[in-house]
Amino acid sequence: MIPSSAPPLPEDVDSLLRTLRLPHIRRAAPEVLATAKAQRWDPAEVLRALLTEERRGRDRSSTAIRRTAAGFPTGKTFAAWREADSSIPAPTQAALRTLEWVHRRENLVVCGPSGTGKTMLLEALGAAVVEAGMRVAWFTLEGLGAIVRRHRVDDTITKVVGRIVRSDLIVVDDIGLLPVSGDAAEGLFRLVDAAYERRSVAISSNLHPAGFDELMPKTLATATVDRLLHHAHLCVTGGDSVRLAQASAGLGVVPLTPTGADDGRPAVPSSARRRG
Ligand SMILES: Nc1ncnc2c1ncn2[C@@H]1O[C@H](COP(=O)(O)OP(=O)(O)OP(=O)(O)O)[C@@H](O)[C@H]1O
Ligand SMILES: [Mg+2]
Numbered sequence: 001m002i003p004s005s006a007p008p009l010p011e012d013v014d015s016l017l018r019t020l021r022l023p024h025i026r027r028a029a030p031e032v033l034a035t036a037k038a039q040r041w042d043p044a045e046v047l048r049a050l051l052t053e054e055r056r057g058r059d060r061s062s063t064a065i066r067r068t069a070a071g072f073p074t075g076k077t078f079a080a081w082r083e084a085d086s087s088i089p090a091p092t093q094a095a096l097r098t099l100e101w102v103h104r105r106e107n108l109v110v111c112g113p114s115g116t117g118k119t120m121l122l123e124a125l126g127a128a129v130v131e132a133g134m135r136v137a138w139f140t141l142e143g144l145g146a147i148v149r150r151h152r153v154d155d156t157i158t159k160v161v162g163r164i165v166r167s168d169l170i171v172v173d174d175i176g177l178l179p180v181s182g183d184a185a186e187g188l189f190r191l192v193d194a195a196y197e198r199r200s201v202a203i204s205s206n207l208h209p210a211g212f213d214e215l216m217p218k219t220l221a222t223a224t225v226d227r228l229l230h231h232a233h234l235c236v237t238g239g240d241s242v243r244l245a246q247a248s249a250g251l252g253v254v255p256l257t258p259t260g261a262d263d264g265r266p267a268v269p270s271s272a273r274r275r276g
Contacts, residue, residue: 006034024057025050063130070136073173076120077127086117087238096121096233101200102129102169107232108202109209114177115241118204122171125202134168141175144187152183157190165194175205176215185216189224196227203228208236 008014009029017026029050036046078097083090088110095101101108108125110118126136139147151157164170170191195201207214209229213221246252 006030022054024054028053066130066135070130071138072123076123078124081124085242088235099132105200107200107228109232110235111205111208112237115243116237117242118237119173122202122204126171129169136169137164137167138171140173141184145181145184148183148187161190161194165199169200170195172203175203176207180215185220189220192224192227
């Protein structure tokens with residue numbers, strides 16, 4: 001339908017599109033104009049097609065920027081998620097995926113043993129939040145501790161936390177895997193307090209939040225968990241580690257094949273071959 005060898009735009013038009021920063025119109029215009037000419041489009045239709053291209057292109061760019069800014073750990077999404085492998089009931093998974101809880105500024109706490117998909121679920125939900133046009137900020141507890149340390153010196157921590165809670169969803173992943181420093185505990189409290197009833201916070205932990213006083217000073221743990229759980233959905237994961245199941249089934253790696261298999265010998269660095 002769209003001619004493949006559309007004539008280029010006149011130079012002055014191309015230059016105007018550059019100056020006015022309309023890169024997506026500039027890219028699409030030659031083909032849109034050629035199609036419009038061939039199919040005798042109404043002029044308003046041409047304008048609509050070009051502006052739609054610009055809008056779509058800008059949406060794609062801003063999604064990519066928000067995805068990078070979120071700082072997701074692996075980039076996994078629901079495309080790779082196997083609903084049946086999660087011990088979280090399917091209706092709960094479906095309800096979480098609607099993201100209505102984010103719109104309602106409610107929190108999400110996912111807790112359970114290692115390898116049961118807590119991080120992947122939060123990451124896939126985070127990616128969906130980004131796709132829906134919202135902002136996500138991803139942290140580990142140690143990362144929060146480092147932020148507190150860095151900004152305590154010049155007393156800008158309140159400002160920094162204020163900036164973080166501009167995101168629609170703030171994730172703190174893997175609480176309880178490592179010993180919690182005083183800075184990290186302070187960072188978590190500051191974040192949960194600043195986001196309380198204003199933004200969604202999602203955390204993953206090997207411990208139920210009721211046990212957070214094993215990780216941090218009791219007063220701080222109580223104040224943090226109180227705010228965190230007031231409007232929170234709690235999902236408890238269970239069962240075997242997906243990592244262990246995949247490793248046991250030989251699915252954790254791609255089978256090794258010797259490079260240079262054509263001569264039937266195992267791969268040996270050329271320097272070693274020379275020595276041998
Ligand atoms: N439902 C699922 N569908 C697809 N892959 C899954 C699922 N659950 C877990 N995995 C995979 O299993 C591995 C472990 O999952 P994940 O890192 O989310 O576990 P975790 O509960 O956060 O563990 P830990 O407490 O050790 O941090 C990852 O490679 C993840 O992609
Ligand atoms: Mg994890």
